[in-house]
Amino acid sequence: xxxxSASVSLSRYRIMDDVNDQLLREAPERxxxxxxxxxxxxxxxxxxxxxxxxxxxxxxxxxxxxEKGHFLIFSLRLDTRRVQPAVFKKHVAIAERSYLESIEDxxxxxxxxxxxxxIRDQVxxxxxxxxxxxxxxxxxxxxxxxxxxxxxxxxxxxxxxxxDLFTLTFxxxxxxxxxxxxxxxxxxxxxLPRLESLEPTDFPG
Numbered sequence: 001x002x003x004x005s006a007s008v009s010l011s012r013y014r015i016m017d018d019v020n021d022q023l024l025r026e027a028p029e030r031x032x033x034x035x036x037x038x039x040x041x042x043x044x045x046x047x048x049x050x051x052x053x054x055x056x057x058x059x060x061x062x063x064x065x066x067e068k069g070h071f072l073i074f075s076l077r078l079d080t081r082r083v084q085p086a087v088f089k090k091h092v093a094i095a096e097r098s099y100l101e102s103i104e105d106x107x108x109x110x111x112x113x114x115x116x117x118x119i120r121d122q123v124x125x126x127x128x129x130x131x132x133x134x135x136x137x138x139x140x141x142x143x144x145x146x147x148x149x150x151x152x153x154x155x156x157x158x159x160x161x162x163x164d165l166f167t168l169t170f171x172x173x174x175x176x177x178x179x180x181x182x183x184x185x186x187x188x189x190x191x192l193p194r195l196e197s198l199e200p201t202d203f204p205g
Contacts, residue, residue, distance in 0.1 A: 009154045012177040013163075015147040023170065024144065028066055034169045035059035036077040043129040048078040048161060050169070056137045072142040076151075076162050079133035088127060095119045138162065149174060 036049030036059045052058035053066070053073045066074045096119055100109045139152040140162065151162050163174050175181065 008152055011151040011154050011159055013149040013151070013174040014177055015149065016173040016175050017171075019147055019172065023172075027072055027170070028061065030169050031066055031074055032060065034165060036079075039079055039081070039133055043125045044081070045128060046078065046080045047133070048076065048165065050165075051075050051077045051137070053139055056135065070144045072144060074140055076138045076140060076158070076165065078136045078138070078158070078161065080136070081128050081131045081133050083124065083127045083131055088124065091123045091127060092120055095123050140166075148177070 031050045034049055036051050037047050039047040049059065051074070052061045052063050053075045055063040056075055056077050059077075066072050096111060096116065099115065099119065100111065103109045138158055141150045143149070149166070151159065153159065153162075159176075166172070166174055
């Protein structure tokens with residue numbers, strides 16, 4: 001698990017809404033409801049959802065429950081299919097040539113825009129179906145005492161995806177615990193104008 005590594009990049013959040021006992025009891029069911037769906041046998045470009053933190057192939061939490069002491073531990077899995085631009089360009093050219101050669105009258109061999117768009121879409125679907133999805137897994141921990149949430153990633157796209165899915169799953173809003181937020185919480189609202197006027201300092205390399 002990333003949380004047990006010697007070093008790990010973390011994003012921290014606080015839950016902005018009140019969390020009641022009923023929601024906490026429903027948490028495991030909510031995770032399953034929004035669990036990861038496999039796309040190995042489809043042509044879908046990507047899929048994401050929750051999985052067991054102990055086994056990213058387990059979207060039913062058969063290996064272990066998400067409850068770990070006063071934490072709820074789970075992972076965000078994101079599978080993405082990538083088609084290399086050069087490969088796509090090659091197969092589009094092949095398909096377009098095949099289409100033009102199928103027209104018997106040389107004077108009528110031209111490519112309508114709609115047909116060209118259709119060929120590109122068909123080629124992309126075909127190549128996606130042949131490409132294996134690449135999995136990525138990001139662990140998350142929800143401290144049920146402080147309602148602080150930790151995500152083992154600082155990537156902006158991953159964070160945005162996590163925040164949206166967390167809110168969809170639990171109907172709770174997250175607020176990133178950035179240095180600005182932490183400083184404003186420690187110093188109070190009267191310090192906000194001073195904090196907002198601060199500029200970053202460049203340190204000599």
